[in-house]
Amino acid sequence: MWTVKVVSLGVVALSLSLELLFWLFSRRRSERITNKVLFFPSEVACVEHIFSPTLPHSHVCSLPHGVDTSFSRLLRYILSACSSLDLCLFSFSNMDLSRAVLLLHSRGVTIRVLTDKVYSAISGSQIGVLRKAGICVRCDVSAVHMHHKFAVVDGRTLITGSLNWTLTAVQSNMENIIITEEPDLVQPFVKEFCRLWGLNDSAQYLSSVTD
Amino acid sequence: MWTVKVVSLGVVALSLSLELLFWLFSRRRSERITNKVLFFPSEVACVEHIFSPTLPHSHVCSLPHGVDTSFSRLLRYILSACSSLDLCLFSFSNMDLSRAVLLLHSRGVTIRVLTDKVYSAISGSQIGVLRKAGICVRCDVSAVHMHHKFAVVDGRTLITGSLNWTLTAVQSNMENIIITEEPDLVQPFVKEFCRLWGLNDSAQYLSSVTD
Numbered sequence: 001m002w003t004v005k006v007v008s009l010g011v012v013a014l015s016l017s018l019e020l021l022f023w024l025f026s027r028r029r030s031e032r033i034t035n036k037v038l039f040f041p042s043e044v045a046c047v048e049h050i051f052s053p054t055l056p057h058s059h060v061c062s063l064p065h066g067v068d069t070s071f072s073r074l075l076r077y078i079l080s081a082c083s084s085l086d087l088c089l090f091s092f093s094n095m096d097l098s099r100a101v102l103l104l105h106s107r108g109v110t111i112r113v114l115t116d117k118v119y120s121a122i123s124g125s126q127i128g129v130l131r132k133a134g135i136c137v138r139c140d141v142s143a144v145h146m147h148h149k150f151a152v153v154d155g156r157t158l159i160t161g162s163l164n165w166t167l168t169a170v171q172s173n174m175e176n177i178i179i180t181e182e183p184d185l186v187q188p189f190v191k192e193f194c195r196l197w198g199l200n201d202s203a204q205y206l207s208s209v210t211d
Numbered sequence: 212m213w214t215v216k217v218v219s220l221g222v223v224a225l226s227l228s229l230e231l232l233f234w235l236f237s238r239r240r241s242e243r244i245t246n247k248v249l250f251f252p253s254e255v256a257c258v259e260h261i262f263s264p265t266l267p268h269s270h271v272c273s274l275p276h277g278v279d280t281s282f283s284r285l286l287r288y289i290l291s292a293c294s295s296l297d298l299c300l301f302s303f304s305n306m307d308l309s310r311a312v313l314l315l316h317s318r319g320v321t322i323r324v325l326t327d328k329v330y331s332a333i334s335g336s337q338i339g340v341l342r343k344a345g346i347c348v349r350c351d352v353s354a355v356h357m358h359h360k361f362a363v364v365d366g367r368t369l370i371t372g373s374l375n376w377t378l379t380a381v382q383s384n385m386e387n388i389i390i391t392e393e394p395d396l397v398q399p400f401v402k403e404f405c406r407l408w409g410l411n412d413s414a415q416y417l418s419s420v421t422d
Binding site: 007014019023039090149160174 | 233360373400
């Protein structure tokens with residue numbers, strides 16, 4: 001009877017341990033998946049420390065320092081890109097976001113920008129700046145608006161919402177942004193970006209126009 | 212030894228069954244949570260069968276029938292509301308979406324519409340139609356744009372993205388919509404809707420204006 005008890009208890013202990021490990025694994029997995037929401041307008045604050053973390057909290061500007069805002073979080077998510085950043089943006093005139101993209105480009109991150117043809121040419125658009133820096137930009141060539149406002153970071157984090165990448169959207173309008181790593185949400189956007197990127201290959205377009 | 216083996220096998224079988232049940236439960240739970248993405252422009256097709264499922268596939272219109280499109284899916288998600296529908300929309304002029312909201316209202320679904328003041332007054336806006344039908348509408352009274360484009364169905368399903376509720380957005384532009392039940396994504400929108408709804412209480416607003 002003693003042996004029966006020992007063996008049974010051993011098996012129960014093993015089973016419970018497995019159960020616990022499985023539960024911990026499931027919990028850690030769901031904790032790892034980012035699902036965040038940011039609302040705008042964002043409080044206006046200095047973002048210099050995000051671009052230059054080693055710099056002391058200087059007083060070169062009159063804005064509040066060290067404040068965590070929706071915009072500073074958005075910048076951090078963008079700047080977290082290690083290998084790639086795909087941008088599909090209706091309008092892009094925000095200079096801090098442009099600076100973040102240029103910084104990633106200088107770090108060797110592969111950047112692709114797909115944007116609306118009409119809005120890429122308006123005053124204050126950062127599209128020309130990105131192009132001049134050598135970033136690969138394609139303009140949607142269709143007659144309709146490319147109204148998306150999404151980014152895919154490293155092929156696994158989706159940033160999407162109502163927010164155009166403009167100063168008005170960030171500092172004035174009521175807007176939202178979702179940051180998610182849910183594969184069911186991210187993968188369709190990755191696929192759609194590739195589809196639109198291929199559709200708007202300027203070489204193909206020029207070829208079809210001259211045919 | 213025979214008893215030891217029987218008891219051990221029994222415990223192992225019980226343990227494995229528990230493990231299986233736990234796995235099935237986790238899987239069913241993640242399967243239950245909706246995470247969908249819809250892209251636009253949507254193929255133009257007849258949506259009459261969505262409003263009147265009992266009607267035969269009639270030929271009262273020349274559009275393709277029985278086609279599953281991004282727009283028909285969006286309509287179905289909206290019409291799935293059983294108890295409440297909260298809409299926070301920059302622009303609302305799409306007549307099929309307006310019809311869906313009116314239908315829900317006639318079914319007794321509690322509807323709240325928060326919209327941008329300027330865009331609620333433009334030609335073709337459905338806001339006046341909803342108001343006349345007795346639906347509770349509040350216009351954002353701030354000087355900036357209420358640029359959101361989201362809906363919360365029954366307090367648990369979020370529909371959000373770049374798509375304004377207009378015909379151009381649905382049939383022409385490149386747009387996206389996310390439909391999700393992820394609590395980490397839905398709850399912030401529920402909270403933000405309540406905050407904005409409270410902020411734009413016309414009684415409070417009138418009171419503060421006349422103070």
